[in-house]
Amino acid sequence: MRYAERPSMHREIQVAAEPSRIWACLADVEAMAGWSPELVRVEWRDGATGPAEGASYLGHNEHPTIGSWRTLAHVTACVADRTLTWCVLDVEGRYGPASEDPAQPMATWSFDITPAPGGAVLRQTVTLGPGPSGLTAYIARAPEHEEEVIAYRFDELAKGMDLTLQGVKDAAEGTAT
Numbered sequence: 001m002r003y004a005e006r007p008s009m010h011r012e013i014q015v016a017a018e019p020s021r022i023w024a025c026l027a028d029v030e031a032m033a034g035w036s037p038e039l040v041r042v043e044w045r046d047g048a049t050g051p052a053e054g055a056s057y058l059g060h061n062e063h064p065t066i067g068s069w070r071t072l073a074h075v076t077a078c079v080a081d082r083t084l085t086w087c088v089l090d091v092e093g094r095y096g097p098a099s100e101d102p103a104q105p106m107a108t109w110s111f112d113i114t115p116a117p118g119g120a121v122l123r124q125t126v127t128l129g130p131g132p133s134g135l136t137a138y139i140a141r142a143p144e145h146e147e148e149v150i151a152y153r154f155d156e157l158a159k160g161m162d163l164t165l166q167g168v169k170d171a172a173e174g175t176a177t
Helices: 021-028 031-033 134-141 143-173
Strands: 007-013 038-043 056-063 067-079 083-089 108-118 119-128
Touching: 007 067, 007 134, 021 031, 021 108, 021 119, 021 143, 031 038, 038 067, 056 119, 067 108
Parallel strands: none
Antiparallel strands: 007 119, 038 056, 056 067, 067 083, 083 108, 108 119
16 A cells, blocks of 8 residues: 555444435534544635535644644535535645645545435545645655555544544434533
């Protein structure tokens, strides 16, 4: 698994709610900060107040090893009750030249809702690259460990994705505390 190959992974969860209810939870992007272990706060830009194709927000993030940073999330697909996709850009130039170019994301994230008996399946997917990121910085220092670095980050991301999916499920099913 090489960064240049744009590795991808997904997690999914069964949700006992209608797709429209799940979508309402996903559309509340600010709520993600309560479910994600890295996203702390969302700040919509250019008058946007929620997801729509072309909308963007600054994501304020924290990680115990990496520290605090901001990214620019640019919504690239938004279909109510079905899919929400956004790319994450290095707006501060932390890992290379600052970028607001959706063609050079550090990562691309998506949620997909598929109707299923008793509700729906909610899938979250992440695809790395092709733009520079924290991973590329680690890989540059130890290229012989590229696969291990990516596997370690995917393990971290999987745990966070599971927490986020569970948060959406609890909110959609009305069991959130």
